[in-house]
Amino acid sequence: MLTLGFSGLDRSMALKRAILGDGWHREQRIVQGLDSAAALVDETGVLAAAAQERYDGVKGTGHFPKDAIDACLRIAGVSMRDVDMVAHGFRYEPSPVWRLDHLSTRWYEQVYAQEVQREIFRAHYPADLADPRIVHVRHHEAHAASSYYLSGFDEALVVVADGMGEQESLSVFEGRGAALRRCATFPIMSSLGILYSVFTHYLGFQAGMDEYKVMGLAPYGDRDRHRAALDEFVQLKPDGDFAIPLLSANKSPLERETHQGVLRLLEERLGPAREPDSDLTSHHMDVAAALQATLERTLLHVLGEHRRRTGLRRLCMAGGVALNCTANGVVLRSGLFDEVFIQPAAGDDGSALGAALYALRQERPAPPTSMRMPYWGDGPTDAEVDAALRDLGPGFESSRYAGEQLIPEVIGLIERGATVALCQGRMEFGPRALGNRSILADPRSPTMRAHLNTVVKQREEFRPFAPAVPVEDAATYFDIAPGTESAYRHMLTVTGVRPPFQDRLPAVTHVDGSARVQVVERDSAPLFWGLLREMGHRTGLPVLVNTSFNLRGQPIVRTAVDAVATFARSTLDALVIGDVLVRRVDVGLAGTERAEPDGDSGVAAGAGSGRTQ
Incomplete structure (x- = not known):
């Protein structure tokens, strides 16, 4: 049963601007219904999922996710006429609360009401969908389904906490087999x-x-x-x-x-x-x-x-x-x-996935399945890569490598201090870059964190970076108990860097000795895993800095064109896109002087790891 889920509350930002007028720019994002996204699922699992921001370039956008929906359909090779059911991750009901004051009434009548959201959907797909095929899922039930039904657990406590759902801010569910039952809620206040x-x-x-x-x-x-x-x-x-x-x-x-x-x-x-x-x-x-x-x-x-x-x-x-x-x-x-x-897209983008899963499991009950990596978005073809590289212009050289020949070339650059961007395979779903749209660097350099923050990413100096490590080595370098490695698969959990390695990994060790670790498995990300293992062979530390491939104010790159254009205007030293390694040739290797494998341990206290919404 092909089920499409979408999130976001189109018109929300427009109404907020109309209410506040000029002079309240920072307050305009104090609004519900941002991070719009789409996901397509069936009984076999997740077929595709993507956030709208990756298509329109507006970070955290709440606009109707037309581009993301079309991408999910395209990835799965179907059309809207093939979709059996569409689920939206909000279910606002008529209530006296919407008559408490004039602003509450405006919000309900212009944004929240189910008929408003159905009207918006039909405006984008007027000939493809009839009313009975659109369902609305309560927001916290969508969130709960997004995690429980992908956990692989036969039973679990499920806790959803965010700004607000329809009328609640924290909900507790029991998941047992195919059933999710809400057992407690906390109000918006x-x-x-x-x-x-x-x-x-x-x-x-x-x-x-x-x-x-x-x-x-x-x-x-x-x-x-x-x-x-x-x-x-x-x-x-x-x-x-x-x-x-x-x-x-x-x-x-x-x-x-x-x-x-x-x-x-x-x-x-x-x-x-x-x-x-x-x-x-x-x-x-x-x-x-x-x-x-x-x-x-x-x-x-x-x-x-x-x-x-x-x-x-x-x-x-x-x-x-x-x-x-x-x-x-x-x-x-x-x-x-x-x-x-x-679930890696734990925010409101993930409620698109949860709405689809919840609606599907209401119709076709089944126990949870275990997800691996959320590589559910677009992936560049060889032809798209070649076309994008043709527009790169002078000052760069490109080399194509067969199979694993790419790995030593890339790690050789990183070992000498280079910052290298990756654009590989299908795009990750969620806010974390997990090796397919990433920037990699040497975690041993005591100045790499500052360089990435101020020069490459152009962001606040205190901001931390995450380490990636092969699953086989995770417990050696980080405070990860054997058997719990899967909890660190999606870069969503902070733990300690083991004391012997805190000074040796200054670029990823936070001021309190912690790090936001990503463990990498060979079968999920073979190239990324191979890079980490090669780093270990060369340096004795199979760890790399992993941060998202984007610049300040920009969503994570999506296409080959995005990747090449972002690389060209950045200070990054190299780009790996498909099986092609692109290097700058108009300047010397930017990172050569930064590579200091065993830097002063005093610098480590200022180094970094670590979005609650």
């Missing part, structure tokens, strides 16, 4: 996702976009300095309950749109908010640290109670909060659960 986003705004970053920056900043701060204030803001109660009275500070409809009431209270208790792009001080680091600690405590409080109630020893997580890699690591190491699975 107890939203951990909204809490984290408001603090993101307070700290001068973009709410709904930059929460992962706060997570990366937190290890630099003192987690206890603002503990008293955070304990006021987030109150843990008996039986796994909690409340966030801070969020009740928004009194008027406009304050609910901008969180100005909450921000005023934060300034009263914590001092002035940081202006965007101003210096980051120890105060800001301490606030980030206190927030992160509170998130972790609250999650463990909820998870511990529901593990006790249900007796379930496996956990699935989804929703934007499940993109907080540091909290995920705390949960995994807590010992509450024997196994933890987080």
Whole structure:
């Protein structure tokens, strides 16, 4: 049964701009329905999935995902007329809450209502679909399905935490066999996702976009300095309950749109908010640290109670909060659960996948299957690669290599300090580059993190980078218990770098000795795995820096044209696209002076690992 899922709330941003008018640019992303995406599934599994931002170039877009839908159909070799059912990852129902004030009414009538979203779909596919084939799935049920039905677990506790669904911010489900049953919910006024986003705004970053920056900043701060204030803001109660009275500070409809009431209270208790792009001080680091600690405590409080109630020893997580890699690591190491699975597109892009899976399993019940890597998007053909390279212009040389001959050439460049981009196979689904659209570099260099942040990626200096390591070697270099390697497959969990290697891996070791690890398996990513193994043979450390192949403000590259154009305007030293290695020849190797395999250990304290929504 061919089922298409899509996420996003088209018209949401347009209505937000109409409500706020000019002068509220940072608040315009305080809105629901961003990260629109599409996914196509059937009884055999996931056929295709992609985020709309990779097609229209607008990061986190909420526009109707027409391009992503068309791509999924094209990848699967079908048309819309072949689709049996379409599922949307929201199900807003008529309710008195939409009559509480004029803004609530506008939101429901112009954006949220099911008939509005069906009208938008039919406007894009007018001749291809009849009404009975469109279904609406509650947002948290879509998130839950996206994780549980791909976990491979025969039973699990499933926890969804984000900004909000339709009327809830955290939901707990029991997954047993083919069935998902909701057993607890928390209201919007107890939203951990909204809490984290408001603090993101307070700290001068973009709410709904930059929460992962706060997570990366937190290890630099003192987690206890603002503990008293955070304990006021987030109150843990008996039986796994909690409340966030801070969020009740928004009194008027406009304050609910901008969180100005909450921000005023934060300034009263914590001092002035940081202006965007101003210096980051120890105060800001301490606030980030206190927030992160509170998130972790609250999650463990909820998870511990529901593990006790249900007796379930496996956990699935989804929703934007499940993109907080540091909290995920705390949960995994807590010992509450024997196994933890987080679907890699845990944010709202993944609700497209979950809506499709939920709708399919309602019609055709079946127990979960185990996913591997989310390589579900577009992949460049040889002809597309050749065409893109013809437009590269002077200053570059290209060489084609057969089979594994490419591997020593690439690692030779990296060993000498080069930064190398990869565009291989089908694009990853979700926010992480997992080896198919990645930038690789030498983790032994004490200056590589700063070089990647300031010169290549053009982003904040404190931002961390992830290490990739073959699954066979993961436990040697990182605090990963044998048998738990699969939890690190999708770069969603932070753990410790083992002390003997922290100084030897400064580019991926965060200030607190942690790293956001990706383990790589040969059968899933043979080229990437081969590069890591070759790095190990040459240097004794089978580890590479892995960061997404994009530049500041740009989504991760998708096509061969995107990859070549981004490489050409960047300072990257080389590009591996298909079986072709492209190098710059107009300048010397940019990274030669950066390659310092055994750099000063004092530099490691400033190096980095580490998006909660």
